[in-house]
Amino acid sequence: MAKRIALLFAGQGAQSVGMGRDLAAHHPAAGDLFLQADEILGRSLSEIAWSGPLEELTKTSNCQPALYVHGLACLAALRGVAGDFPVEAAAGLSLGEWTAHAAAGTFDFATGLKLVETRGRLMDAACAATAGAMAAMIGADETAVRALAADTDVDVANINAPGQIVISGEAAKVELAVSLAKEHGIRRATMLNVAGAYHSRLMNSAYEQLGEPLLEAQLQMPRFAVLSNVTGAPVTTLPEIHETLRDQVTSTVRWGDCMENLLTRGCDLFIELGPGEVLAGLLRRTRKDAEVISVSDPASVQACAERLRGEV
Structure with missing residues (x-):
């Protein structure tokens, strides 16, 4: 029986200098996303992700778009090797929820990138002010x-x-x-060694200013279920997507509920897309025997593709 696949996307804190460099060199689809990002943003995000320094990459206004691009680059590389494969659902930790929506087609790559950069910039400002x-x-x-x-x-x-x-x-x-x-x-x-009080009332200025960019963006319902950090459940309407993505910056991230929901839906193969294996570790605290494959570089892309060929 084919596995029911869930995609998991990394959040801020997972970043590392060099992320995506080998991926872009080995997989044209991944490299193209980094090139597009540089053009869209009008600056070399790829250089910051690939060469650092870490202090520059760690800035919220750089880190969030870099993780967004890297997560989607991992998915593009995987699809390039494994071909298309069915996805039951997706979830992302904090910033990763935006990447999950892009993967599901809620918004296109460029729209999501601009929104994520705006989110990072607004959160940076909120950190500086508090x-x-x-x-x-x-x-x-x-x-x-x-x-x-x-x-x-x-x-x-x-x-x-x-x-x-x-x-x-x-x-x-x-x-x-x-x-x-x-x-x-x-x-x-x-x-924790962080720049500010994320997911708290101290991010209220970011919450206030995210509303308009979200309403102006062209959004559509995702092709597969995307779970909200705020509710721990799949979003079901466009207004709910607007509301939960905005609420997320000041609300509790219910990641444990997201994982329980995916398990209840019958998801039994989890693909973590992004640097590190943070989400794999968190999932195994909920379900010790959960099958999680972490994808972040050419070797892990190949290993995941081989696993998928046996299931899809």
């Missing part, structure tokens, strides 16, 4: 973290997997939450 921070709560359930967040006036930013939840907000309040974590039954709390 003193924000984030922290990971390890070995905690959602009820305990929400109680801690309420007590310290911070937001729950990500529910990534069982026992892995992230909080976000004003730096002093996040630091207070970390110091009080054990009192709330949380095994370990660690400050």
Whole structure:
């Protein structure tokens, strides 16, 4: 029986200098997307992705479009080797949700790239205007973290997997939450090295300014199910796509719910598209025996294509 395939797209934090360079050199379809991106943006995004420096790539306004292009380049390279293959659904972590929509045809490559660059620029500005921070709560359930967040006036930013939840907000309040974590039954709390308080009320200026570009963009319903970070479920209408992509910057990312939903839909082969294997690790915290193939370079493209030939 053919596998039911889900595509997973990486979010900010997965980036690494050199991502996509070998892919572009070996797969013309992937290289073409990087060239298109440079032309659309009027700057050499490919140079930043391929050569860095890391400080430049890590900037939200560079990192988000670079990950968007790399994720779609991985998919283009894979389809170039394996041919077309059916997809049941797609999900992406934070920024990756936008890449998932592009893969599903909700918007074309150029439209998505411009939206993602705008999103990154607006989030950069929000970070610069606020003193924000984030922290990971390890070995905690959602009820305990929400109680801690309420007590310290911070937001729950990500529910990534069982026992892995992230909080976000004003730096002093996040630091207070970390110091009080054990009192709330949380095994370990660690400050994260990030530029600001993503997925919190401190991103409200980005939320306010994303509305108009989204409404002006040409969107259509995706060809296959795309799960929303905000709801953990597939989007079903165009207004919902507009609303959830905008809400996402200030709302909790319910990644664990997205993974549960994909498993409930019967997805049994997951293809992670993007640098690193972060999403594979998170999925295996939800389902230890989940089959995940991470694709980020020519060797992993070839390995995934061989696996697909046996299933599709």
